[in-house]
Amino acid sequence: MKISWRIWLLIIVLMLSLLFISPNFDKGIIIKNIEPNSTAFNAGLRQEMIITSVNGEKIDNLEDYTSVINSIFPSNDNKTRLTIATKDSQFIFLAESIPEITVSNIPKTKIKTGLDLSGGARALVRAEEKDLSYEELQDLISITNNRLNEFGIADISIKTVTDLSGNNFMLIEAAGATSKDLQQLLASQGKFEAKIGNETIFKGGSEDITYVARTGQQSGIYTCDTYQDGELCNFQFAISLSERAAERHAEVTSNLTIDTQNPQYLSQKLDLYIDDVLVDSLFIGRDLKGSSTTQISISGSGTGATREEAYSNAESSMKHLQTILITGSLPYKLEIIKIDSISPVLGREFAKNLIIFGFIVFFSISVIIFIIYRKIKITLAVILTMFSEAIITLGIAALINWNLDAPSIAGIIAGMGTGVNDQIVILSEATGKRGSLKERIKNALFIIIGAFLTIIAAMLPLFWAGAGLLKGFALTTIIGVSVGILVTRPAFSEIVKNILKDNQ
Numbered sequence: 007m008k009i010s011w012r013i014w015l016l017i018i019v020l021m022l023s024l025l026f027i028s029p030n031f032d033k034g035i036i037i038k039n040i041e042p043n044s045t046a047f048n049a050g051l052r053q054e055m056i057i058t059s060v061n062g063e064k065i066d067n068l069e070d071y072t073s074v075i076n077s078i079f080p081s082n083d084n085k086t087r088l089t090i091a092t093k094d095s096q097f098i099f100l101a102e103s104i105p106e107i108t109v110s111n112i113p114k115t116k117i118k119t120g121l122d123l124s125g126g127a128r129a130l131v132r133a134e135e136k137d138l139s140y141e142e143l144q145d146l147i148s149i150t151n152n153r154l155n156e157f158g159i160a161d162i163s164i165k166t167v168t169d170l171s172g173n174n175f176m177l178i179e180a181a182g183a184t185s186k187d188l189q190q191l192l193a194s195q196g197k198f199e200a201k202i203g204n205e206t207i208f209k210g211g212s213e214d215i216t217y218v219a220r221t222g223q224q225s226g227i228y229t230c231d232t233y234q235d236g237e238l239c240n241f242q243f244a245i246s247l248s249e250r251a252a253e254r255h256a257e258v259t260s261n262l263t264i265d266t267q268n269p270q271y272l273s274q275k276l277d278l279y280i281d282d283v284l285v286d287s288l289f290i291g292r293d294l295k296g297s298s299t300t301q302i303s304i305s306g307s308g309t310g311a312t313r314e315e316a317y318s319n320a321e322s323s324m325k326h327l328q329t330i331l332i333t334g335s336l337p338y339k340l341e342i343i344k345i346d347s348i349s350p351v352l353g354r355e356f357a358k359n360l361i362i363f364g365f366i367v368f369f370s371i372s373v374i375i376f377i378i379y380r381k382i383k384i385t386l387a388v389i390l391t392m393f394s395e396a397i398i399t400l401g402i403a404a405l406i407n408w409n410l411d412a413p414s415i416a417g418i419i420a421g422m423g424t425g426v427n428d429q430i431v432i433l434s435e436a437t438g439k440r441g442s443l444k445e446r447i448k449n450a451l452f453i454i455i456g457a458f459l460t461i462i463a464a465m466l467p468l469f470w471a472g473a474g475l476l477k478g479f480a481l482t483t484i485i486g487v488s489v490g491i492l493v494t495r496p497a498f499s500e501i502v503k504n505i506l507k508d509n510q
Contacts, residue, residue: 016497019489020394023401028116033066034058034093035109044106044221049099051090056112059091068111079104106221116404119411127185129345130167131176131192133338140166143174146338150176150192163409167477168470175343179409185347192340198330199279200302202290205258207276208251211334216300217246218331225328227320230313237316241324242305245331252298260296278304280330304331360415367419368392371426379433383505388429391498395425398489399482414478421486424461428454428490429498436502443506447499458491 034056040047059065063074078086085100132138138146147164163179180188198210208214219225225243232238247255262272272295275287286306306327308320368389376385399418403410435450436443462484469480 010497010500012496012500016394016493019398019493023398026116026401026405027397028404030112030114030116032056032093032112033064034112035065035068035071036112038108038110040107045099045101046090046097046105046107049097050095051092051097051105051107056093057090057109058093059089061087061089068109071109075104117400118404118407118409126180127188127345127347128180129176129178129185129188129192130343131178131340132173132343134341138174138338140174143176147176149333150178185345189342189345192342197279197281198327198334199282201277201279202255202258202262202274205254207255207258208247209334210331212332213334214248214251215245215331216248218328219244220328225324227317227324230317233309233316236309236311237313238307238309239313239316239320240305240307241320242303243324243328245302245304247300247302249298249300252300255294256296256298259290259294262290262295264292276302278306280327285327364419375430379437381505384433384502387498387501387505388426391429391494391501392422392425395422395486395489395494398493399486402485402489403482408478408481410482411478413476414482417479417482417484418486420479420483421490424457424483424487425490425494428457428495432495432499432502436499436506443503447503451495451499454495455491458487461487 037051037053037055037057040051040053057065057071060071060074061078063070065071065074078088079101085102088097088099088101088105090097090105133146143166147166151162151164163177165177167175167177169175178188178192200207200209220243227239227241230237230239259272262274265271265273268289270292271289272292274290276290277284278286278288286304288303288305304327306320306323308316308318308323310316310319371392372385372389375388376382379385396418399421400410403414408414431453432447432450435446435453438446440446441449465480465484468476469484470477
């Protein structure tokens with residue numbers, strides 16, 4: 007039997023899709039994020055490196071790494087020699103605590119999962135008092151991305167979305183983050199100013215601040231004490247000022263006097279403001295009078311009902327302040343339109359239920375097709391075509407680097423449902439009595455093309471509706487039905503022709 011070019015096209019596209027998906031059988035864990043200027047970073051470890059062993063212990067997955075690293079650092083402060091081997095190199099360094107890196111299991115395929123499956127936070131954001139142009143929005147996205155990266159949030163996706171009225175928004179998806187993290191970093195513009203009296207000494211951003219300590223002895227929580235009915239923890243970290251900011255400091259402090267009540271300090275404090283709200287006031291040592299110092303210590307605190315809560319709040323406040331000092335203020339005050347948080351546990355449960363549901367659907371459709379047509383070959387043809395459409399759609403999603411979230415998967419299922427409907431149309435026409443087999447299948451394809459154009463017309467507005475939140479559903483549905491009309495429907499019609507001819 008001669009195989010039609012339509013069937014060959016399906017085979018070729020299917021093989022390419024499997025290549026795009028690329029099943030990954032590598033062992034180890036991948037570094038998703040690493041703290042800049044940390045010991046591990048200075049030793050040479052970087053994002054996307056794959057760790058295969060720690061101190062000679064083989065690492066196959068995240069559970070192995072957690073077990074090994076916890077056994078190396080039980081609870082002491084002694085420096086420990088670490089030998090971390092990656093796929094390409096080996097790094098040896100001394101560490102007092104667990105390396106400041108975020109790791110995860112190596113993805114099994116190139117298919118990227120969205121927050122609904124992997125967990126994290128999603129926010130729909132726009133400028134509060136200004137309708138931004140596309141270029142202005144791209145600048146805002148760049149600055150926001152930098153701020154979230156500095157805060158330590160990995161796997162960030164920030165894109166421009168538009169609603170049907172033409173309003174532009176930012177859609178931010180951050181795996182591993184919480185809605186509180188995003189709200190803290192986005193709800194305020196983050197304008198930082200350090201003032202003595204009414205004089206601004208320095209602002210957040212690289213123009214005035216050349217270095218912010220984030221690890222080691224220059225940064226951390228240094229005291230925790232009972233405070234009223236709860237606990238209070240204090241943090242402190244060092245920063246370096248530019249020469250221009252240091253000169254402003256010298257100029258303003260030269261006019262200050264010594265504080266009569268506290269002779270070791272000057273008469274005014276260094277006041278720290280975020281978005282024009284005073285967050286802390288620091289004493290200025292008398293020896294800094296008229297000094298163009300470039301080294302400043304920033305401090306603050308966090309409170310809580312328990313010591314653990316106070317420590318966590320102080321650490322979060324410190325990290326937030328460090329991020330604003332590094333990145334500077336956002337160019338516009340942002341309004342959060344919608345914010346969601348998805349648990350990774352719920353994501354895994356959702357994925358598991360989705361797979362079970364998929365098998366139930368496949369099985370149910372197979373039984374119904376077999377009951378209707380009483381032919382195992384036709385039933386297998388429908389099942390294989392459904393699988394092919396799903397695999398090709400996933401392959402295209404992997405190729406364009408699309409995050410598969412719940413709406414996207416719903417779109418794949420909708421595309422497969424449309425595919426089954428089209429295949430039934432082909433079978434109904436092909437088993438009819440009017441005209442030749444070729445003409446009957448041609449009529450079926452004509453009906454299918456009409457349905458395809460109707461679906462595309464319905465999906466295109468949905469692609470932009472809801473400020474992009476339904477874009478995944480629309481996109482994967484469009485991909486699925488397009489794959490069907492261009493690849494799988496023509497191939498399926500050829501397969502049906504061959505089956506019916508063999509049975510005549």
